[in-house]
Amino acid sequence: MKIYTWVHEDKTKSKEQWKDHFSFLKEGGFDTVFLGGNIEFIKEIAPIAKEIGLEIQAWFWTLNVNNDELVQKEHPEWFNVSRLGQSSLTDPPYVDYYKWLCPSRPEVTEYITENILKILEIDSISGIHLDYVRHPDQYLPEGLLKNYDLEDIYYPEFDFCYCETCREKFLKETGIDIKSESHIEHDDDWFEFRLRSVIDLVNHISEKVREKNKKITAAVFPTPDMASIMVRQDWARWNIDGAFPMLYNKFYNEDTIWIGDSLEECIEDTNGEISISAGLYLPEMKLSDFADALKYSINSGVAGISLFPSDKITKEHLEVRKTINN
Numbered sequence: 001m002k003i004y005t006w007v008h009e010d011k012t013k014s015k016e017q018w019k020d021h022f023s024f025l026k027e028g029g030f031d032t033v034f035l036g037g038n039i040e041f042i043k044e045i046a047p048i049a050k051e052i053g054l055e056i057q058a059w060f061w062t063l064n065v066n067n068d069e070l071v072q073k074e075h076p077e078w079f080n081v082s083r084l085g086q087s088s089l090t091d092p093p094y095v096d097y098y099k100w101l102c103p104s105r106p107e108v109t110e111y112i113t114e115n116i117l118k119i120l121e122i123d124s125i126s127g128i129h130l131d132y133v134r135h136p137d138q139y140l141p142e143g144l145l146k147n148y149d150l151e152d153i154y155y156p157e158f159d160f161c162y163c164e165t166c167r168e169k170f171l172k173e174t175g176i177d178i179k180s181e182s183h184i185e186h187d188d189d190w191f192e193f194r195l196r197s198v199i200d201l202v203n204h205i206s207e208k209v210r211e212k213n214k215k216i217t218a219a220v221f222p223t224p225d226m227a228s229i230m231v232r233q234d235w236a237r238w239n240i241d242g243a244f245p246m247l248y249n250k251f252y253n254e255d256t257i258w259i260g261d262s263l264e265e266c267i268e269d270t271n272g273e274i275s276i277s278a279g280l281y282l283p284e285m286k287l288s289d290f291a292d293a294l295k296y297s298i299n300s301g302v303a304g305i306s307l308f309p310s311d312k313i314t315k316e317h318l319e320v321r322k323t324i325n326n
Helices: 013-028 040-050 070-076 105-117 142-148 165-176 186-210 222-232 259-270 288-300 315-325
Strands: 002-007 032-036 055-061 127-131 213-219 242-244 275-281 302-309
Touching: 013 040, 040 055, 040 105, 055 105, 105 186, 127 186, 127 242, 165 186, 186 213, 213 259, 222 259, 242 259, 259 275, 259 288, 275 288, 288 315
Parallel strands: 002 032, 002 302, 032 055, 055 127, 127 213, 213 242, 242 275, 275 302
Antiparallel strands: none
8 A cells, every 4th residue: 555645845944854854754654745836846856755765746736726926917817707707816715825727718728738748847757646626615514614604505606617618618518508597506517517627627637648658646525426516526537547535534524434434435436447545634633533544544445545744744643554554
């Protein structure tokens, strides 16, 4: 079973500190690091991890584009639009950094693919790890609703995407003008249209990545069914090598046994066509809960386990992992 972790860019760390951190991970039994940051950071830091013996996949924020000021300035029309007609660029849902591109636009697909291919030119990178490859959250996990003073109901301001491109494409496919439909959010064809907009984007990226003989994996919401409803992300239909369901059980007010149950559902839904690895969230997780989460994950038959974030991994976590594996 492979062990992974997500590693954020940290400009306060020196190269020597990065070497120490990667050495700690390697000695702790980790195989792969999902390294996030801009391309200059990845070029500089990825070789350090590779030299230590870690595989490096570039951790890529796909549709949530909050740090590209040029795109925001020159292409505001690329950003998705809520049921209320509000652009996520000017009226981001939930939090300020929720600025999302619309996956239905060919120019968005081209922009994202070009950025990924530039990253894959880095010799020390073995593949791309997609994140935020979905629509904004239509429904939040139960445990997070209180943070925004929300209920578990439909809110049109969180329902995306109703931009011109989506409206025109859907009209051409179905003959239905979503602007004239009062309850279009419940329409099966409209639901499928938005699932497919992300599916088509990912599968286009996958084709280009595999032409470079690189891997493609993704961080996804728990189970394809939950992901489809919550964020329009039917990842069971993606042409990828590996999926990492983010089984952050506290967000869902669930016990650790839910992690194992969800993983079994993921494995069943993907019919062995996608390698499944458990994504575990360390903050607020007691060591005893961590041990249980590992047991349930291993017993589910997953291919690997990924821990987030890497700077929360302690020697105690590594000792627990060794004990469970033995």
